[in-house]
Amino acid sequence: MIRIKTYKSILCILLSLTLFSCDSDNDSNPENNEQVSQDIMVTKEKLIGDWILVSSIIDNENVSPSAFECLKKSTATFNQDDTYEVTFLKLGSNSTNLCSRTVTQSGTYTVVGLNSVTFFNFDSEIKLIDDTLQITSKVTNDNEEQNQIDVFIRSDNSELGENQAEETEEVETDNQTDEDNNDDTFDGTEVIQNILGKWKIDSDKDCLQKNTIEFKSQSVFEFIQHKKNFNRRDLLDYNVSVSYPLPESIEATIIKGNSTVVFDTSAECQFIKTSTLEYVVKDEKTIALKNNPRVKFVLEDSTTIKLVHTFTDSDNNEQIREFIYKKL
Incomplete structure (x- = not known):
């Protein structure tokens, strides 16, 4: 009986040592350690x-x-x-x-x-x-x-994209300043009579060709802009919080200042911005946005008007974009 008990005791000890040895080998496995290190490096x-x-x-x-x-x-x-x-x-x-x-x-x-x-x-x-x-x-x-x-x-996530004006062709009408463009020294009555009514952009680009300007009175006009798509940056610009990644279906109507923006992923033009803005006639050819020196119109003739948009690009350089509108 003593020999049997001794044999069993020795067997248990050997088995314990074997299990411990296996665990030790596993802990010191270079492949496992390398994987952990790789995971840490990737995550950091x-x-x-x-x-x-x-x-x-x-x-x-x-x-x-x-x-x-x-x-x-x-x-x-x-x-x-x-x-x-x-x-x-x-x-x-x-x-x-x-x-x-x-x-x-x-x-x-x-x-x-x-x-x-x-x-x-x-x-x-x-x-x-x-x-x-x-x-x-x-x-x-x-x-x-x-x-x-x-x-x-x-901040470099691809969903944000670049929303520079040179890429999106959107005119920034929301950037109001305290600069006063109200100049009463020029009588713009004749110019106003020439520009009253609706104008349509001269373009064949997708949704851009739907853009219109309508001068409704001696100081107010309606500006409607269309874009084929929008991205996360557009949503952030208009304070729209949506989950990540972007849902396949988004519908939202946002009123910000004098502008109403419609986001609709099911529409032909997913982004439509309608702005009601004030203008000031500076001379016989120049119409400026009130309190927004970055946007102005140049009257080429009785049927053609040029929209001039000044903006700062991603390299902090000042750029100018021009769009031609024809009177309807």
Whole structure:
């Protein structure tokens, strides 16, 4: 009996040593370690850089355009030295600067695996999910606690695209300034009589050919612009929060200042912007937008008018685009 017990004891010891040896071999497996290191490197490379907020959801509902106007300016930055900073812009009490309230969170992070990151010094839950950075926090609306999920994407994400005027052919009518173009020294009565009515752009490009201008009175005109498609940047410009990636179907009508913009992925022209603007006659050929020096009209003759749009390109250089309109 003693020999049998001794034999069994020796067998158990050998079996334990074998299992331990296997575990040790697995832990020191160069292939596994290499894969983990590769996952960490890929995740950190994806994380480092600048991120911008593109979607904000409260209890599964996108926030309103008015609420998103400030939130969309929120940013996140992740550095090579394992530090980060997330800045939320929120509605403030100062009427001259609506987005005056800033909330900043900063700290350090550790990449522990593929898309797996541990964040420190952050009050809310923050996760790296695929190509997005998602921050979940608690908000109180009408004395009810709700979950708010803010979704960030990298600033170089292809969904944002470039929305430069030279590419989209959209005339920036929303950029109002305090510059006063109201000049009463010139009597523009005759010019106004010549320009009253509807004008159509001289173009055969897809939706661009639908663009019209209609001078309705001695100081007001309606400008309608069409684009074949829109991108995430267009949606952000008009404070539209939608999920990431972009849904296949989007329908939204946004009123911003004197402009109404319709987004509709099912339409032939998915982006239509209708603006009601004021103009000032400067001389016998020049009509300027009131408080917007970047857009003006040059009357070529009684049937032809040229729209001149000055803008700043992606390299911060000033550029000029011109469009010819014919009177209908």
